[in-house]
Amino acid sequence: MAAPLIVIAAGGTGGHMFPAQSLAEEMLNRGWRVKLSTDDRGARYAGAFPDDVEVEVVPAATFARGGLGAKLGVAPKLAGGVFRALRGFRRDRPQIVAGFGGYPAIPAMAAAVLMKLPRIIHEQNGVLGRVNRIFATRVDAFACGIWPTDLPEGVEGQHTGNPVRAAILARAGSPYIPPGDYPMNVLVIGGSQGARILSDEVPAALAALDHELRRHLRVAHQARPEDVERVTAFYGERGIDADVQPFFDDVPNRMADAQLVICRAGASTVADLSVIGRPAILIPYAAAAGDHQTANAHGLSEAGAAILLPERKVTQETLTDQIDLILTNPDGALQMHRAALSVAVPDAATRLADLAEYIASKDI
16 A cells, blocks of 8 residues: 655745755655655756655746736746646555645645645745745644744634754754854855845845954854955955855754854744854845735744844944954853743644644545
8 A cells, every 4th residue: 555645735945845855854854755745946946856756847937027918927927836736646645745835736626626635825924925825724723833824814724833944953053152252153145046135235234243252253144145255355354254145055054153143034044053153243125025024033033042133224234233242242142042942842743744644634
């Protein structure tokens, strides 16, 4: 008898794909077969998924990009994706379909609705994405990564937390070395593509610190490819030891080694910070849909684990003040570490897998 199948439908950004990967890892450990349904962008992240996960690339598109011609082609492309998903589900019927949002999740979720398959949604952010909002009233359970989450009327959420990757769990609760008179690591990350504002303001803010503090810094700075050269030169000219790259493939280790993290407030980043337990300065992406990154940041900031700094208030001076406040206050930084751990949900993948298995069992 074949093992039960879960189809995980997720969009093409790390915010959707990292928690989807975590659920895939957990379900494989429980003896399930796992299929990932995504588009070409999402397939770029599939290499990090376990080898046992079958990846199916389906046609998907969004109305949010391109000109009139591209927008006219969205509906036919999505319809083609739904047809392909239906054909695949009839050939190998899933016991449950789990959607993580993003337009690439539409074909599998729509097919699950049409075939009346058990289905759940996991929303990573404190404000629903467009696709999860479309399907919110059409699923058997709605799991929330951030609590509370702004849900549509009539939808009851369950707080599972945001699943983190195995590499993050391996560093969960890593001992924290408070700032002091020795080398200190500062990690600067801005999502999968870096963040221009962090490259514009953070180097200058670090350079403005007192010399005795600055000479201890070891900076790992993720920057857009077009910014790497100028950011590297800036740090070098001011004698700051910095590793500037467009992408870090070892973020869990770098985060665990950091005394301070300066970053966006994507749901996965917030979850990683809480599980590892690191003081942070959070700068939510102002243009994020529904200002969801600010909603994501509230849990850490209200717990005293992070400083929440809106983009409109980000200047070299304000950043320097906040960085100095943390790196010159070891007791306060240690308390931020403890506060981060206090709001962590390290077993989020377990909770979500339990929910998936429960919903699937009701259809047996």
